[in-house]
Amino acid sequence: MELALTILLFVALVATALTIALVRRLFAVVMLSGVFSLLSALLFVLMDAVDVAFTEAAVGAGISSVLMLGTIALTARSEKRPERYSLVPLAVVLLTGGVLIYGTLDMPNFGAADAPVQLHVGPDYIRKTPEDIDVPNIVTAVLASYRGFDTLGEVTVVFTAGLGVVLLISGLGRRIRRRREGAD
Amino acid sequence: MFAAISLLIFICMAMLMVRLFAGPTLYDRVLALNVFGSCTVLLIGTVGFLFGRPDFLDIALLYALINFVGTIAVLKFFRYRRLGDAADDTESIMPPEPDSEEA
Known part of the structure; x- marks a missing residue:
């Protein structure tokens, strides 16, 4: 049953990825990437990696969809059709995937x-x-005590990144500029 | 029992994905994504009971919260065409563009 569910989820995942590659309207792409994140989070739950699934759902389906929507609001709403198709990226992707799969052959079995x-x-x-x-x-003991310094560094990085994003999307510069124009 | 429920929920998800892929208007896609998130919550719950680990229910709750916030963000984007300080500068509020207006 677990295997069947995993296979079904992987099929859905591949279908979503192919559609993301084909669709030109970026809004649909954002919605589909949310679905992609939810599907991979489900796969992580099935593999008992619950904390990874938490992160995937919160970051992939939550925050990054919102950020991509903000980007669409600032830029264009549909993807430009490429003038010519090149096979080199496909070859690179296939090669990398093949090497990664070859690398997993020597790894111990899952669990x-x-x-x-x-x-x-x-x-x-x-x-x-x-x-x-x-x-x-x-x-908790490992994260907060044995690797306490590591966690402190991570928290610093996440805080800095959050601060940067808030400064970028809060429109502070725009507001200051407008106030200056109003004063002139 | 739980296996059958999981399968049914997965069939629902497959149908929603068809609507997401084909969905003629943007609202179809927003609605499909929201219901897809709800189906994910349900599936995590049933899978937890199916594999004898009902503590997955906590995760399902968190997913429900994320789903809610995500949908609010998408709808706010629709309304204001931006995600920043829409409340401050009301002159930026525009009607939705024609192609997303009509369902």
């Missing part, structure tokens, strides 16, 4: 218990978190 990632530091965290940190949730 394998003897994968290196499960053997190295994970057991230590699970064993030592109750005495080191005394927090019931091990993921």
Whole structure:
């Protein structure tokens, strides 16, 4: 059942991606990319990567749709038809995809218990978190304490990015310019 | 039981995707995306029960919130043609363009 659902979702994902490539009206493209994000978030939920699915839904379907709509409001509303089609990008994409798939052949199976990632530091965290940190949730302990500096850096980056976006779309420069014109 | 419900919800999603791909007007697409998000919420809920992990319901709730905010943003874009400080400068409020006006 899980496998069937995964295959169905992947088929829907590919259909959405092909439509995004074909549609010329950018508004439809934004809506379809929202659907693409929701579908991939569903796939992440099926793979038990719930936190990744959270991020995908919030960023992909939420914020980036809004930002792309803002971009459409500032620029054009439909894509220009290319004058000639080139096969080079397709070849590059196929080559990259092939290399990536070839790279996964040597990787351990999905969810394998003897994968290196499960053997190295994970057991230590699970064993030592109750005495080191005394927090019931091990993921929280790893993020907020073992990797505290890393998380601090991430929060700084996200805060800076958010500040930049707010400054860009708040229209502060426009308002200042208008006030200056009004004063003149 | 839950498998059948999941399948039915997925069929709904497939039909919505047809409407999204074909949708003659923009409003069709907005509505389809909104209902698609609702179907995602439902599917996460049923999948959680199907695989014996009802704690997925929390995630479904978060998705419902994101879906709501996204739809508000899209509709605000329709109304004001911009996303910034539309409340401040009311002179920028324009009627929707003709091609998106008529359904």
